[in-house]
Amino acid sequence: MRKLLRRISYLLHRRRIDRELAEEMSAHREMMAEDRRTAFGSALRLREDSHAAWGWVWLERLWQDFNYGRRTIARHPGFALIAVLSLAVGIGANCAVFSMADTLLLRPLPVPHPSDVVTLGSRDVTGLGAAAGLNLLEASYPDYKDIRDRNTSFAGVVAYGITRLGFAARPDALPQLHTGSEVTGNFFDVMGVKPELGRTFRPEEDQVPGRDAVVILSHDLWEQEFGGDRSAVGREVRINGIPFTVIGVMPEGFTGVDHWVSSSFYVPMMMRPRLDGDSRDVLNSRDLRFFTLKGRLKPGVPITRARAELAALGKGLEQAYPATYKNQSFDVRTEVDSQIKRAPPITAFLGMLIVLAAAVLLVACANVAGLLTSRAPARAREMALRVAIGAGRMRLTGQLLTESLLLALAGGVAGVGLGYLGVLLFRQITYPSDLPLLLTFDLNQRALLFSLGVAMLSVFLFGLIPAIRTSRTDLTTALKAGGAAVPGRRREWGRSVLVSGQVAVSLVLLTTSMFLYLGFRESLARGPGFRIDHLLLMSFDPSASHYKAAQDHEFYKQLVERSRSLPGVRSVALASFVPMSVEIDSFSIVPEGYRLPPGQDGVSVMANRVNESYFETAGIPLVRGRGFLKTDTENSPRVAVINETLAAHYWPGQDPIGKRFRLEGWVEIVGIAKTTKYLSTLEPPADFLYVPYRQNPRGHMTLMVESAGEPAALTAPLREVVRGLDANLPIYDVRTMEEFYQARAVQVYQVILRAVAAMGLMGMALALAGLYGLMAYAVSARTREIGVRMAIGANRGEVLRMVLRQGFVLALSGMGVGLVLSAGVARVLRSTFPGDSPLAAYLLVTPAVLAVTMLAAYLPARRASHVDPMTALRDE
């Protein structure tokens, strides 16, 4: 330790110490001379050896290399600019994609030691909900108690549920809808989060159902409702009409433990029965899997042990309650793992972007590697000279790598700037809602660190081989040859492969983006199959105001009737699901006569609970049978409308009208609706089911109003109608269908397209620069040869053709490989993006790429054909 301190103090005072050493050694020499003794060796060398004893030589060398590299780069600003720009593009693309992946998948939970926190629970392996692309782990409250009490792997296990609740800071205020978390009493202790103000729950506050009405606010809600007043703790607020006492405020930045949904407040789990108005006994029913469980692993316990333990526990439960736990598979997942499984389409999409960004980086690195290689002959003399005066190969390689490192760092800085532009682009992806999702794209510390890592990686991709090559210069040839050494055949072959590869990769990028663009444009042109214009949407959740089911029904009935009589209203409908929203409803049905796969209880189908005017208001045509009628009530036989896809799926070649399926009882099919887009404009046709709202009631519904004029103009009169019915009922997510569709269906894909197209264009630009560079270099290296050819009679046309042929071969071989590769990519993409044949994309992209590559080859060729034989020959 003290030794290290001494070495560091040397580093700080080394000028003085070196001077002293020199003085001491010269005194030594003088004394030797007086004694008539002869000294041997160079005084400088001896001093350097003494100086090396302190062990800082490597650092000094690095500093030397760094300064030397800086000067070398500054001497060739053109080269440096192209190299840095190339790297900036490559690093920037990766930085932007990382930022997106960070927001969508990777960002850790806002709790201490987030990597110890895992998600646990069970899922239905027969795939209920799989149709909607969901794969979540869920648990019932009894599951939670069993896991909490019987595990040995976790330091603590918590349960929570996220619900929409009406919150009013004062008893007389109009309640606002907020996202709240119902959490078990140990939630904050296990997560390790301390309140900014007040306290968290006491253990006894989560023991007796409905007794302890206490609430902890999020920082944001506290700021918004109480203006950051510290006396908010102890005050009374109302949640769904029930008085609650504020006991604490969470710190800023703690948004709850869900990846997407930010919680405005937290109440004890035991308050749930009083808050949700659900008649079912949620806290004691094993089949009501409404909660998410998170556990904090004990130090040193691997996730595999926890998984094995939970699987065994699940087996025990299945034996005890076979009916409830049939097809349930228990699992433990890390946060990233559960995000990946939660939304496979997002993961697939990110995977595509990551591959594209990596391809851009490769093209950029190939470009810089090519540039460096073409400088090798020019630097051969310098290298040879340095070897001649005693520099080691390792030292030269280190020097060249330091130069590459400088380029990469500069490229990294510029790349982060470019990455930020990408982040700005991604910010256009929004989910318009009053309860916004945690979907903010940022250039955070993790992204910066990642970009630095990419920059370092790129040094090895583009710098290592040229550095080794250059430092291995053959001494005698290089010194003898005088000017630029003749490049070896092998070296040029390597560069040709690089350039062909660049053309290939950028062709893949461009055809892919063109393919996506065409598919997207086509599906936009076809339209989603439902009305977008002249529709106003408005959502309600009367249960958040503590309505009973019967009151819900009365409210909606009045709402529809009064809205219909407003001037400027054409039609009014109710729906539980708005197309393109993420809040999908789904039912498990058993079609009559259909043989279910073994072990499966039903097939899961996306569904919408609608009133009788829905098909008219939403503009969805019925192709056969009838829609719903006023007479389809609680007391009449149960009916349903299915879409064409569902009909073809389970009743192929038959008339499904009059057929039945089981949904807690028999339901008769009375009509067939045209298939529309439900979750995204690019989805393949999906099964869909409509049921009358009256026969399948639900609290949370959306009112859809078709207007004669501007739909937004109806907002004020409709609010007036609602106030007339219930002044305390929160209205939320008021928006026009056009807005919503634009944000959900158009904007998202435009951003994706722009990102992919930008990467394609950048890759192409890099490839062109690479091709041009190679050709220009080849021409300059062959100037003498061309001069000779022209002196003995070749004309300009022949020289032009000769050089062009070389470029043509490179471009064509690259394009050949690129076309094969993009055919593979297209096949993969077509599974998610049902577009036309990719032929159109090829026909559009290939000639364009061919034209620009030929231009890149033509410019150097023209220069070659203008070589003056006299100057060329005299030059050498």
Next chain:
Amino acid sequence: MPQGSLALLVLRVLESGPLHGYAIAQRIRQLSGEVLEAEEGSLYPALQRMLVEGWVTAAWGVSETNRRVRFYTLTRAGQKQVKREIEQYEQVNAAIRSILYA
């Protein structure tokens, strides 16, 4: 001079008191009957290493011929090191002897 023994010799001659570099070299030559020679090329790197290890400290002073020179003084750690090195030397020496004259 055998590898590694220079440090031992330098430390040993410093045991009798502080000396400057040239004096250390002279002392080694005299004591060894003009057989061993501590050349400056190895002496000064060795002294620097000892400074790093903390076996000696250096201070500026004036030599007998009125030159500004640096005097090296053995530290406590240096004294311990002399003992260690002598022990080590004895061991190695004994081992070599037992092979040579077996």
